Amino acid sequence: MIAVDPVGAVIALALVLAVVSTLWWMLHPPISKVQEIARDAETELERMVGSIIVVFSENIASQHMMALAAKLAKGERSELLAIYVVSVPYSLPPDAEMTDEERRALDALGAAQAIAAKADINLRTETVKARSTKQAVLDIAKRERANLIVLGSFREGKYTGAPLSRTIEEIAAEAKCDVIIGVEGKHGNLLVDQLGFEQGEQGEKAP
Amino acid sequence: MPDKHQPELKRSVTPWGSFSWGYSDVGADIFVGLGLVLGAAAGASNVAFLFAGIVYVCIGLAYTELAATYPVAGGGQYFVMRGLGDFLGFVAGWAVLLDFTIDVTLFAWSCVDYLSEDIPALLNPIHPWIHFIAVFGLIAGLCLLNVLGVRESTTFNGVVSALDVMSETSILFFGFLFAFRPELLVHTMTTQWPSTFNLMLGASYAIISFVGLESISQAAQETQRPASVIPRTSIALILTILIYALAYSNLALGMVPWHQIPLDAMGHAQTLWQWLGNNDNNGKAVALLAKEVPYFGALAALYVPILGAILLLISSNSGVFGSSRIAYAMANAKLLPSIFQRVNRRFRTPAISIIAFCAIAVVELVFAAWPSLDPGAAAFYAKFFHGEGGIGFLGDLYAFGAATSYSFVFLALIALRMNDPLSPRKFRMPFNIPMTYKGERVLFPVIGVLGFIGILSILVFTILTHDLGRIAGPAWLILGFIIFVIYRRNKGLPVFGSAPHDWRHEQIGILRDAGELELMDEYVASLKAREPARAAEAR
Numbered sequence: 001m002i003a004v005d006p007v008g009a010v011i012a013l014a015l016v017l018a019v020v021s022t023l024w025w026m027l028h029p030p031i032s033k034v035q036e037i038a039r040d041a042e043t044e045l046e047r048m049v050g051s052i053i054v055v056f057s058e059n060i061a062s063q064h065m066m067a068l069a070a071k072l073a074k075g076e077r078s079e080l081l082a083i084y085v086v087s088v089p090y091s092l093p094p095d096a097e098m099t100d101e102e103r104r105a106l107d108a109l110g111a112a113q114a115i116a117a118k119a120d121i122n123l124r125t126e127t128v129k130a131r132s133t134k135q136a137v138l139d140i141a142k143r144e145r146a147n148l149i150v151l152g153s154f155r156e157g158k159y160t161g162a163p164l165s166r167t168i169e170e171i172a173a174e175a176k177c178d179v180i181i182g183v184e185g186k187h188g189n190l191l192v193d194q195l196g197f198e199q200g201e202q203g204e205k206a207p
Numbered sequence: 208m209p210d211k212h213q214p215e216l217k218r219s220v221t222p223w224g225s226f227s228w229g230y231s232d233v234g235a236d237i238f239v240g241l242g243l244v245l246g247a248a249a250g251a252s253n254v255a256f257l258f259a260g261i262v263y264v265c266i267g268l269a270y271t272e273l274a275a276t277y278p279v280a281g282g283g284q285y286f287v288m289r290g291l292g293d294f295l296g297f298v299a300g301w302a303v304l305l306d307f308t309i310d311v312t313l314f315a316w317s318c319v320d321y322l323s324e325d326i327p328a329l330l331n332p333i334h335p336w337i338h339f340i341a342v343f344g345l346i347a348g349l350c351l352l353n354v355l356g357v358r359e360s361t362t363f364n365g366v367v368s369a370l371d372v373m374s375e376t377s378i379l380f381f382g383f384l385f386a387f388r389p390e391l392l393v394h395t396m397t398t399q400w401p402s403t404f405n406l407m408l409g410a411s412y413a414i415i416s417f418v419g420l421e422s423i424s425q426a427a428q429e430t431q432r433p434a435s436v437i438p439r440t441s442i443a444l445i446l447t448i449l450i451y452a453l454a455y456s457n458l459a460l461g462m463v464p465w466h467q468i469p470l471d472a473m474g475h476a477q478t479l480w481q482w483l484g485n486n487d488n489n490g491k492a493v494a495l496l497a498k499e500v501p502y503f504g505a506l507a508a509l510y511v512p513i514l515g516a517i518l519l520l521i522s523s524n525s526g527v528f529g530s531s532r533i534a535y536a537m538a539n540a541k542l543l544p545s546i547f548q549r550v551n552r553r554f555r556t557p558a559i560s561i562i563a564f565c566a567i568a569v570v571e572l573v574f575a576a577w578p579s580l581d582p583g584a585a586a587f588y589a590k591f592f593h594g595e596g597g598i599g600f601l602g603d604l605y606a607f608g609a610a611t612s613y614s615f616v617f618l619a620l621i622a623l624r625m626n627d628p629l630s631p632r633k634f635r636m637p638f639n640i641p642m643t644y645k646g647e648r649v650l651f652p653v654i655g656v657l658g659f660i661g662i663l664s665i666l667v668f669t670i671l672t673h674d675l676g677r678i679a680g681p682a683w684l685i686l687g688f689i690i691f692v693i694y695r696r697n698k699g700l701p702v703f704g705s706a707p708h709d710w711r712h713e714q715i716g717i718l719r720d721a722g723e724l725e726l727m728d729e730y731v732a733s734l735k736a737r738e739p740a741r742a743a744e745a746r
Contacts, residue, residue, distance in 0.1 A: 002501045002502070004384060004385065005388055007387070007389045008383045008384055008388070008389070011454075012383035012384040013380075016376055018450055019372065022443045022446045022447055022450075023226075023443060025439065025443065026226060026439045026443035027222050029432070029435045030435060033724070
């Protein structure tokens, strides 16, 4: 039968405590300013991507940003909504049929669904008819309490006062949440080919 | 600093990785040192460990301050070069290189010895060729591992170090809990107190149990945020090893063994510490002590020999790591040919250095194993080396190399405190005397002086008491001196003087590369405040 000596027991416990506390202290060095900035940025990212809206329209080509949004949403477990805004001119009634534009909406949102399925995330889609694309996007962002609006654009190759398209600049200026604008390079096609989009389908694409 | 066009070493070593590089080197020492100290210092073994531990703490604090202030590969060699000039920097580096290459061979050899407990075919006295091939295979394997990249090696070290920390803590915890008797400790200390000579001998063995802290500063250039991380890992290593050494020695003197201790060769009863310290058992004292811990000993008997072998293996691995890194640093500083500076483009490791110093380790292995492989060589050793075997020769050199380099490091610490007070020191040794030197306010390190006296006495003791060490150690330094003279003359550089160095500019680069931007700002601000013209030049 083994008898435990109280002094031995105290030394045993003190020894374990000393080793464990020494190693714990070693593994928790103070963080530097650079690491603090990185940590804050990560926290901000988590907040930023709680709910994401990816916007498509005649003037907003977000196909190449959809894959990025899907990855962000997956990593941060965000809610993801893809909308296509069909702009109805004032010369037509608000519920006028816009056959070509609605067909393009189906293509864009269908591809978005495919990307979401591949990334194994849930995606809601919505086609909206509106007089003003900007107002429609801002209204939906408000309704959805979105943290982030994702917009895609392309380089026009000339300065027109609104190189990214006026709609995009207005949304970026007036949105109450964060906005990411992805600009496709002059010669690049980013993910468009992978998504099955032909250059010709994007009527506004720069040559 | 490295050439712009050369790939630089990766900063992939984490705090645990940094700790485990040091632990893997120092942690294995107690497996060899405990039995030797018990055999020599008897009832004062704990006092011997305490004395050596105090010197070790001084060494550790010096390395911590210097490695955090100058986080570059090279460790002691770099500090000495910066503080005392190129020539003494080379001498210190060359002595450390000796230690690291011996580290590779000695611990790989001991690893195979531990394994021979479970695999009799590896027993050196019976199968010397198999033993030799096994040690050679281990060295070659470690060489390959290090060539492939530090991350792989660090992971390896980190896992094994974690296992060993858990194991040693468990042995000591259950030992103290179930078997420690304070009255037995007091009785042993009072009745078995050794002679002064034996106490000094025990203390000299005990210092071997603390050799290897150099590894942390060797890895400084690959450690993430070294100025912040290295002080913590160094202090944690110093404390952990000190706790283990003091705990093991006190436990061995005051522990009631689980089983009956066998009679000695003369048929007399012996105590636990006498049994652990005799010549048959002193090489495996930790394993035997663990076996005598009630209940836990049943489990410990199964795994401690294997864990001991693994720890010795990673200690050997630290030798590969350390020798290649210090050669890399010495080549960068134009103390060795630039071939040692080359970093492999694919693996981003100093592959040539690693292979070259593993080759030297193999030469040392041949020298150590020769008497057991060839009876003629055994007679030669007996005649010319006073009967000391190959391993004894390696042990002598190990102590000589460590004491030499550590002595210079203390001098460098004092010199750098005097000559480079502006470099930010995130960690500073305690107990300093404020004074003015060359118009600057400096802090004179009292512990640095005490540590220098302590380690210098050990160096003198090594030279006086080791027949082979006092010949082979200086012979290694002379060989290095010849290489150094030829290389420096070919390059048109001074032999005893120093090549021109812009230390201020270099220090800014070191802190920037280390990611210690706040310290860099602090350093630049100090330069601006005190020497505006030089600060502008450095920028």
